[in-house]
Amino acid sequence: MIKIEDNVSVVLLSIALVFNLMYAFMHIFDPFAVLFLEGISSSFNGEMTADLDAMVSNVGWFFMIFAIGILMTLIVPKEESAVFLRVLVVASFITSIRMIAYYMEGQLVDPAPMILSILGFIGFSVVLRRLGLNKGTTL
Amino acid sequence: MFKTDDRVTQICLFLAGLIFMFYAGIMAFNTGFFIDRYPTFDNDATNRYFIVWFGLNNIMFLSGIYYMGYKGVNRGFFVFTVPAQVLTIVWIVMALMRSGGDNYTGLILVILSVVLLTVARFRMNEPFSYTKADTAWGTNDGVAKGALYGSLILQTVILVTYFFQPNGLMENNPNLEVTEQGSHFALGLTFLNVAVIIALLFQLRTGFNGALITMGLVWHVMFMSIVLVNIATAEGLDNGDPLLALAITLGFIFSATAFFRLQKQF
Numbered sequence: 428m429i430k431i432e433d434n435v436s437v438v439l440l441s442i443a444l445v446f447n448l449m450y451a452f453m454h455i456f457d458p459f460a461v462l463f464l465e466g467i468s469s470s471f472n473g474e475m476t477a478d479l480d481a482m483v484s485n486v487g488w489f490f491m492i493f494a495i496g497i498l499m500t501l502i503v504p505k506e507e508s509a510v511f512l513r514v515l516v517v518a519s520f521i522t523s524i525r526m527i528a529y530y531m532e533g534q535l536v537d538p539a540p541m542i543l544s545i546l547g548f549i550g551f552s553v554v555l556r557r558l559g560l561n562k563g564t565t566l
Numbered sequence: 567m568f569k570t571d572d573r574v575t576q577i578c579l580f581l582a583g584l585i586f587m588f589y590a591g592i593m594a595f596n597t598g599f600f601i602d603r604y605p606t607f608d609n610d611a612t613n614r615y616f617i618v619w620f621g622l623n624n625i626m627f628l629s630g631i632y633y634m635g636y637k638g639v640n641r642g643f644f645v646f647t648v649p650a651q652v653l654t655i656v657w658i659v660m661a662l663m664r665s666g667g668d669n670y671t672g673l674i675l676v677i678l679s680v681v682l683l684t685v686a687r688f689r690m691n692e693p694f695s696y697t698k699a700d701t702a703w704g705t706n707d708g709v710a711k712g713a714l715y716g717s718l719i720l721q722t723v724i725l726v727t728y729f730f731q732p733n734g735l736m737e738n739n740p741n742l743e744v745t746e747q748g749s750h751f752a753l754g755l756t757f758l759n760v761a762v763i764i765a766l767l768f769q770l771r772t773g774f775n776g777a778l779i780t781m782g783l784v785w786h787v788m789f790m791s792i793v794l795v796n797i798a799t800a801e802g803l804d805n806g807d808p809l810l811a812l813a814i815t816l817g818f819i820f821s822a823t824a825f826f827r828l829q830k831q832f
Contacts, residue, residue, distance in 0.1 A: 428776065428832040437826075448791035453799065455595065456618070462799035539798070 430504050436554045440497050443550060446543065447494035454487025467537040493518075509560045516555055519548040569638030578686040579639070583631035585679045586624045589672075594621025606665040612742045616751035622788050623758060629784040633777045637832065641696075642775030644687040645768045650761035651680045657754045664750065696772045704773020705828060713823035714774065717782070718766045720816055721759060728756045739807040774824070776832030783825045786818040 431437050453459045460483045464471040500508040526541035555561050567576055592600050597617050601607045630643045658673045703714050735752050736742040765778050793811045800806060
């Protein structure tokens, strides 16, 4: 069923799948989203307005979409996932930079999201490299 | 699609999938709207907790339809889903008898899903007699066998535990209260538990089944993610139901082990 033959990549993608789902549920479901924002943010006042709720849910649905994409990556030949994996590397890199900046500014109280985004960037880069999909590599 | 040219099978499974998708979306992600459809439902934490749970169960059913869409119609899927949905009908009828009958939409749609699944199963042209596999679970992989036996034991323990502590899911969780409606939801989950045991016994006899193992993993990945969310947001391990978290974690380990050891043969 799984078409990717490199076991390390399968493990890394599976872990990424679980964590994307975790972040999806954390943002989509209201009670979790409030607790999450209270835990990580220095500026959140505990009041979940309708606008904020909609925006946070949207973030959650993006995580859900990425989780579905990672699942698809696992069950198709690696060549079909090349662009998606490159997007994941770029997206996780940009996210890591933003999270580092937030943490340095003091807006992010808990470093966990920053650490996870950096680990995500490293993990997706390793997968891209191990599958021979990075730019310049002959498939 | 479904690796068959039979339009009736394709349409039946598509519509059954649509029903699963509808309930997955509405119960898991628009719980308030769902509760509003039932005037006798209390919009409390216990009911919301169980309704989301039932919604996620529907995602698992839907994943089986997707699996068959790519891999072909699979007998194991029906061995699990038909009893699960028939028991759901019994469960809904019991709920309607208690409430006096405030909304029949769910009952009609679940009956429709059973009809659609049954028609698709009959159109498969495969026997209803299930030949015994050469070895238990149909594999010689000791680790995978251990994981599948582990799943069976775990599900049996969960079933037996229900009879000793029917409201355990609420009593063991400090965020929930024991209510009459909550008790009925717990009964519904026990009905699903029975269907899972039927599916595992089917695999014990006829050999492991790709659709069922994949559906099991989909369910466990979702619930494992929620366990992680709870740990992350509760800032500790003592603000939830540790027994449930343990059962989900064990189930996840068994399910993932069976899947990754056997997936090359699906």
